[in-house]
Amino acid sequence: MxxxxxxxxxxxxxxxxxxxxxxxxxxxxxxxxxxxxxxxxxxxxxxxxxxxxxxxxxxxxxxxxxxxxxxxxxxxxxxxxxxxxxxxxxxxxxxxxxxxxxxxxxxxxxxxxxxxxxxxxxxxxxxxxxxxxxxxxxxxxxxxxxxxxxxxxxxxxxxxxxxxxxxxxxxxxxxxxxxxxxxxxxxxxxxxxxxxxxxxxxxxxxxxxxxxxxxxxxxxxxxxxxxxxxxxxxxxxxxxxxxxxxxxxxxxxAMTVENRAFTQEAFTSRQDRERGGNLPFDELLTEITPDLNAYYEAVVRQAGGQWAEPRTTPTEEEPDCSGDQGPVAFCPADGSVEVEVKEELPELHAEIGDFATGLLLASRYGLVARKAVGGGLEGEGAATGALCLAGAYTREVFTRQQGFGLSPGDLDEAVKVLLAYDYAARDAVGESALEPGFKRVEVFRGGVLEGIKACGLT
Known part of the structure; x- marks a missing residue:
């Protein structure tokens, strides 16, 4: 990013x-x-x-x-x-x-x-x-x-x-x-x-x-x-x-240049090219957390809900506040988001790229948004909705002209992490994960291509 x-x-x-x-x-x-x-x-x-x-x-x-x-x-x-x-x-x-x-x-x-x-x-x-x-x-x-x-x-x-x-x-x-x-x-x-x-x-x-x-x-x-x-x-x-x-x-x-949009792009700055489009782990967390908060606050207000900024809590162990959600978890009891910063998440960040981290965070913030509008937090609907909202957030940062945005390769990193891991598609108790990865990519694409309207946020 x-x-x-x-x-x-x-x-x-x-x-x-x-x-x-x-x-x-x-x-x-x-x-x-x-x-x-x-x-x-x-x-x-x-x-x-x-x-x-x-x-x-x-x-x-x-x-x-x-x-x-x-x-x-x-x-x-x-x-x-x-x-x-x-x-x-x-x-x-x-x-x-x-x-x-x-x-x-x-x-x-x-x-x-x-x-x-x-x-x-x-x-x-x-x-x-x-x-x-x-x-x-x-x-x-x-x-x-x-x-x-x-x-x-x-x-x-x-x-x-x-x-x-x-x-x-x-x-x-x-x-x-x-x-x-x-x-x-x-x-x-x-x-x-x-x-x-x-x-x-x-x-x-x-x-x-x-x-x-x-x-x-x-x-x-x-x-x-x-x-x-x-x-x-x-x-x-x-x-x-x-x-x-x-x-x-x-x-x-029937595909033509008129009806087919592509997301591939060249680097637009030497600095971004030199680091391969990836922010260091700590810098990514610092930059994306307020951006996620601002995006989801606007989404929730538009949906008629009340947004409460979640406290982001770093932990050296895998979060266990609400089932097994992977290295990033939404904790419904206190409304916080726990982020494991010692092993697995930094390793995913290094192996796949910074938007592997970004996507997992965006999906957990999607659960925060669902709670804010009275949406369910358990079951396939919650898992699908959270992942779709992460796709909608991705659409937002991809299309920005200024501010915090995606680098070339970030969407590829999303595809990689979705095919290999189900973390972004788990509900708030760590269950009902979408399978297979092919389906997870499909749901994420829905959010990227159609935005919030694809996600059923009510």
């Missing part, structure tokens, strides 16, 4: 689409569940070694293609056309491996998966991409990445070609076409989740880990949305995926 004197408007215009979409960012491996009910022979994949990773890819591709055989005619009125240029698996660890289309040598594919529009072909690195994804995020992440690349093939059949992009770069910026491909991937995963897939079984319980791939494939913090290769921040990418999951392929196909 940062103090701002002025902020840039939301920007969406960029220039051209790049072919490489997926590039692995270092992270910690997590256990992933198998998502296949039966393996498909990868013999149709050019360059395959017939191994397990290409079997998974072949299984995913078979169902992705089946999905589009039905969905494409329904959305666009034309039959689906198979990829003319084929599917390529590349062993980038083998110097003698043949290069796929759109490359000069196999090493050009290292760490990547991409759609080549000139050849109407898809290729991936089976040595340094798909197995790394599988190890880090589970089988479902491999499926999502391939479904995203298939989304680019869909765009090509829609007429969003490199030629069209060169003629009308403002109409087809990279950040938009990438969001559309993420959206198409979400539509496919919902189809699988609904039990329509012949070979895949991806329940909502494995999506949190798989979405970690989209988070890691975000643009580096501070990338301008006008950058030629901008793909979007984590919030924008996960949002597009969720929109496809919830709204379907017609919604994705």
């Amino acid at each position: 940062r103090l701002v004197s002025a902020r840039l408007a939301l920007l969406t215009a960029v220039l051209l689409v790049t072919s490489a979409c997926a590039q692995v960012v270092p992270g910690n491996p997590v256990a992933g569940e198998t998502v296949t009910r039966g393996k498909v022979d990868p013999g149709f994949i050019r360059g395959t070694d017939g191994g397990p990773i290409d079997q998974l890819a072949a299984t995913a591709i078979t169902d992705i293609n089946a999905f589009w055989e039905d969905a494409f005619p329904e959305v666009f009125g034309d039959p689906w056309r198979e990829l003319e240029g084929g599917i390529y698996s590349v062993d980038t660890s083998d110097p003698s491996a043949a290069p796929p289309p759109c490359t000069e040598k196999a090493a050009d594919v290292e760490g990547n998966a991409f759609y080549c529009p000139s050849a109407d072909a898809i290729a991936w690195d089976r040595a340094a991409l798909l197995p790394v994804l599988q190890d880090r995020f589970g089988d479902a992440a491999v499926v999502i990445v391939l479904a995203h690349e298939w989304g680019h093939a869909v765009q090509n059949r829609m007429g969003i070609t490199p030629e069209a992009e060169r003629r009308e770069p403002r109409r087809f910026p990279t950040i938009l076409t990438e969001a559309m491909a993420d959206c198409f991937a979400g539509s496919f995963i919902k189809w699988v989740n609904d039990g329509e897939s012949g070979h895949l079984d991806i329940g909502s319980d494995v999506l949190d880990s798989a979405l970690g791939a989209l988070v890691d494939f975000r643009d580096p913090v501070g990338t301008s949305p006008t950058d030629r290769s901008a793909h979007g921040n984590a919030f924008d990418r996960v949002s597009a995926f969720q929109d496809g999951y919830q709204q379907g392929t017609k919604f994705c196909a």
